[in-house]
Amino acid sequence: MTTLTKEAGTPSPAGAGTLLSVRDLHVSFKTEDGIVKAVNGLSFDLQRGRTLGIVGESGSGKSVTNLTVLGLHNPQFTTVEGEILLEGQELTTARESELEKLRGNKVAMIFQDPLTALSPYYTVGRQIAEPYMKHNGASKRAAWDRAVEMLGKVGIPNPKERAKDYPHQFSGGMRQRAMIAMALVCDPDLLIADEPTTALDVTVQAQILDLLKDLQQEFGTGIIFITHDLGVIADMADDIMVMYAGGAVERGTVDEVLRSPQHPYTWGLLNSMPRLDADLDAPLEPIPGAPPSLLTPPSGCPFHPRCTFQDRVEFRDRCVDVRPLLGPDRGSACHLTAEQKRTIFIEEIKPRLG
Numbered sequence: 117m118t119t120l121t122k123e124a125g126t127p128s129p130a131g132a133g134t135l136l137s138v139r140d141l142h143v144s145f146k147t148e149d150g151i152v153k154a155v156n157g158l159s160f161d162l163q164r165g166r167t168l169g170i171v172g173e174s175g176s177g178k179s180v181t182n183l184t185v186l187g188l189h190n191p192q193f194t195t196v197e198g199e200i201l202l203e204g205q206e207l208t209t210a211r212e213s214e215l216e217k218l219r220g221n222k223v224a225m226i227f228q229d230p231l232t233a234l235s236p237y238y239t240v241g242r243q244i245a246e247p248y249m250k251h252n253g254a255s256k257r258a259a260w261d262r263a264v265e266m267l268g269k270v271g272i273p274n275p276k277e278r279a280k281d282y283p284h285q286f287s288g289g290m291r292q293r294a295m296i297a298m299a300l301v302c303d304p305d306l307l308i309a310d311e312p313t314t315a316l317d318v319t320v321q322a323q324i325l326d327l328l329k330d331l332q333q334e335f336g337t338g339i340i341f342i343t344h345d346l347g348v349i350a351d352m353a354d355d356i357m358v359m360y361a362g363g364a365v366e367r368g369t370v371d372e373v374l375r376s377p378q379h380p381y382t383w384g385l386l387n388s389m390p391r392l393d394a395d396l397d398a399p400l401e402p403i404p405g406a407p408p409s410l411l412t413p414p415s416g417c418p419f420h421p422r423c424t425f426q427d428r429v430e431f432r433d434r435c436v437d438v439r440p441l442l443g444p445d446r447g448s449a450c451h452l453t454a455e456q457k458r459t460i461f462i463e464e465i466k467p468r469l470g
């Protein structure tokens with residue numbers, strides 16, 4: 117039976133500046149093949165006006181975590197345990213009517229594919245105006261004016277006319293800008309961006325990231341930015357949480373995690389990234405193996421089947437039997453000692469990163 121240890125103690129209570137607090141979150145789904153443990157004991161905080169970047173491979177639990185924050189799961193097939201506090205309000209036990217008052221008002225989401233997230237049957241302006249009418253009791257004229265204003269804020273040229281267009285008449289970058297306008301129309305306290313630049317070319321991607329940063333400064337919004345691209349995170353986020361197999365394996369500020377990563381999985385992510393200053397003939401170094409099935413997650417440390425450093429742990433069976441958990445502050449969920457992590461990074465990992 118797997119036992120649990122916490123590397124840095126129990127997460128501390130949320131502070132006064134905390135916008136979102138997630139405590140010991142577990143999310144599982146009923147499927148024909150069994151129970152999928154999509155999120156397993158996740159805890160984190162987001163402070164007002166800051167951006168938390170969540171990174172990890174597909175299937176690590178990033179999107180499920182944030183869909184659960186919004187309550188966008190089917191309770192018939194989903195089990196949620198733990199606490200999600202938005203400005204002190206518990207969301208896991210909230211009624212659907214309470215969540216509807218929050219969605220689009222206090223918390224909003226930018227989805228990965230705006231073409232499927234936007235309705236093809238209504239104009240872009242109407243879709244942006246609708247949540248403003250619902251949450252603010254505004255008239256149709258006032259809501260339409262607000263929609264035009266927001267399209268202008270996100271850089272859509274000639275917003276009065278473009279508000280009358282349908283989503284298919286917008287380019288990919290413009291649709292993403294329209295999604296951002298819709299998400300921010302009610303000045304939400306929390307914005308969740310689920311890989312919002314994945315399908316965009318690098319020029320448009322940079323424009324979208326700059327836009328989000330500018331709007332965050334204007335509205336003071338807390339942002340959760342989900343991506344698999346560490347380059348985007350380096351540009352966008354204040355803090356980083358690295359997820360693997362439904363849990364957090366490393367947490368810290370951008371500088372801490374990218375300049376001195378502590379977890380073997382984070383080392384693998386950084387090593388597998390192409391670099392402009394690297395030898396063009398040098399092959400990329402992928403992480404060996406594949407992410408585990410969340411139907412039958414591995415015992416102990418979930419990364420141990422792929423970890424090339426577990427032989428450095430003094431009592432190697434700990435990796436197989438004991439699951440290390442992440443504490444509330446800077447750190448990593450790994451059985452390697454702090455000195456071992458420091459030595460491995462300086463002598464083996466850092467020279468590869470340049």
